[in-house]
Amino acid sequence: MWLILTLHLLSACASLPPAIAVTEPVQHITTTNSQLAQVIHSLRQDRQNLTGIYPLSDSHDSFAARANLIHSAEFTLDLQYYIWHNDTSGRLLAQALQRAANRGVKVRLLLDDNNTDGLDYFLSDLDAHPNIQVRLFNPFHHRKMRWMGYITQFERLNHRMHNKAFIVDQQAAILGGRNIGDEYFGAGDGTMFMDLDVLAVGKVVDDINQDFERYWRSESSYSLEQVLQHRSVAPPPVALSPHQQQEQQNQKRNYLNQVAQSDYANALREQRLPLQWSDVALVSDDPAKALQSLGATPTHNIVNDLSRELGDPKEQLLIVSPYFVPTKNGTKELVQLAKNGVHITILTNSLAATDVAPVHAGYAKYRKPLLKAGINLYELKPSIIKPMIFKDRGLTGSSGSSLHAKTIAIDNRSMFIGSFNMDPRSANVNTENGVVIHNPQLTSHFKETLLNNVPSNAYEVQLDSNGRLVWLEHGDYAAMVYQKEPQTTWMKRFWIRFLSILPIEPLL
Known part of the structure; x- marks a missing residue:
């Protein structure tokens, strides 16, 4: 009897209220107010029903593409991921998002909540910026004891958002298998994933934009503020010694040097990025x-x-x-x-x-x-x-x-x-x-x-x-x-x- 009563109480405590609906209107970027849109519009002459494709199989190319697109953004950045690690590549891209937001770019980050354990402070730091919104898909009510959610609400929490999308000014998008983390971008010396993304510009991007909006405004999408319920989130303890911090900086510097020599980065510098119109x-x-x-x-x-x-x-x-x-x-x-x-x-x-x-x-x-x-x-x-x-x-x-x-x-x-x-x-x-x-x-x-x-x-x-x-x-x-x-x-x-x-x- 005590076990049934305990589980009943846990279930009541673990239930989530309905997500507060997104009420802001959908923003539309046109060819007249975006430099990226103007470039893509010129490339699409006589190709209005086609999409320009650039495969991103190389891990360094994949990071370079995302970093470059964030740097190029003028109006919006819409990102949707299953995993975002607080590691070298994850921090680099998060810092790039903050710099874009400082320029006035509106950033929306939708993350599945299954892999955000320990990231509430990291995400709160992003969400605190007036131009950055963070939402969590199908979130856990208990932020620390997540196992309680699986005991009481397994049917709901078993469903996860495994999608990956990276959209810039509603004009260019990256889709594929990669999440955000060192193992996906060839950073460090641990086990690396052999993966494949694709950079797309043109017709299909309109559908990708609409798909992102569906998820952003869905009943499973909660604002970070609503999930945390105004609870204060303590910063993680600094566990790195000065020597380790220096090593971390060296690793970041070395990685960025490797990325700078990627084929994608070289093609951009030489203005010869080949697109396959399909x-x-x-x-x-x-x-x-x-x-x-x-x-x-x-x-x-x-x-x-x-x-x-x-x-x-x-x-x-x-x-x-x-x-x-x-x-x-x-x-x-x-x-x-x-x-x-x-x-x-x-x-x-x-x-x-x-x-x-x-x-x-x-x-x-x-x-x-x-x-x-x-x-x-x-x-x-x-x-x-x-x-x-x-x-x-x-x-x-x-x-x-x-x-x-x-x-x-x-x-x-x-x-x-x-x-x-x-x-x-x-x-x-x-x-x-x-x-x-x-x-x-x-x-x-x-x-x-x-x-x-x-x-x-x-x-x-x-x-x-x-x-x-x-x-x-x-x-x-x-x-x-x-x-x-x-x-x-x-x-x-x-x-x-x-x-x-x-x-x-x-x-x-």
Whole structure:
């Protein structure tokens, strides 16, 4: 009885009031009052129905693009992210936002609240600026004891906003797989993510603007002020010694020097940034997807958008997904495609490379049926020998690598780049976004680059003559064969086998 009473009291204390609605009118930037808009307008001559695309596979390029766009902003900056770390790259971009706000730029930052633990002071410092607004998506009521929220309101808090969007003056946008943090931008020497973004200007940006407004004004979006309820937020204790602070400054200086030499930065200096003009469509979830447990009915979802835009593959299907859980139904569909003659290649993380072991447990059980159907299956090694997705010099010299890019390529015509993983969580639980690019040349180049570099950077998973899984590590002259998942301990493999028998697939 006492446990029921305690949980009832916790539930009452943990409930959130309705979000205070956003009442400010939507701002519209035109070609007459923005220098960026004028430049893009001149580029779009005779291309009004197309979008200019610049792939950002290199981590330093991705940081340089964001930093440059913040510097170029004149009117608005709208940012939407699942994660924003208070680390070297996160602080650099936050400081750039504050400088933009000092110039009069209106900054709106929408963050999912799942990964903001310990960041209330950091975010409050941003929100205190009169030109910066911070809102949290599906927030936790308890700021310190967040586990209480999961106990009492799991159905609501399990739904997260996994979207990524970076919009400048409503004219240019970056979408893709990257959050904001050192592991996404090649800063430091820890494990780095192999990821992919795309810079877009032109027609699709109008849809991206509207999508951001939907999330910013949604019932799940709360102002930071309302979430904190005027509670004072103490600054974090200074734990760095003077020597450590100097080291931190040196790391920042060295990183900025590396970014300054990125291809994107060099192309900007030489005014030769190449854009590939394409037919591009935004694919995204209705923000009401996060309120399904409370009875909301989304008007559209990214799964249907992807199906409509990509269509059915006729010859080739390439799937790149760091968290790949195809489920029984998805596996049956892939097997049927293979039987119909579609050549399928899948790249995901190896057990040694993944940063989310339970997801690997959800994926592992489907390897054999996929392989029996003739599907090519590769698992990324925990270290990269050479760039795989176009290029990424930021991965070299890191202590480890992990796949984080989410991409689907269909035949030689279209490809998806975004936040959507091939797993039940992306399909049914979290909100996602991305773009489908209809460009045969870009799609072919991506596939060729990836497939040429996969053998040296990933284990090829096969079945031996007895139907058992083996992992091939291809070398210059021969392949080494592993009977167990490479670079893993027996304890880790046992843990994965244990997790694979638990009924957790819908959560993965």
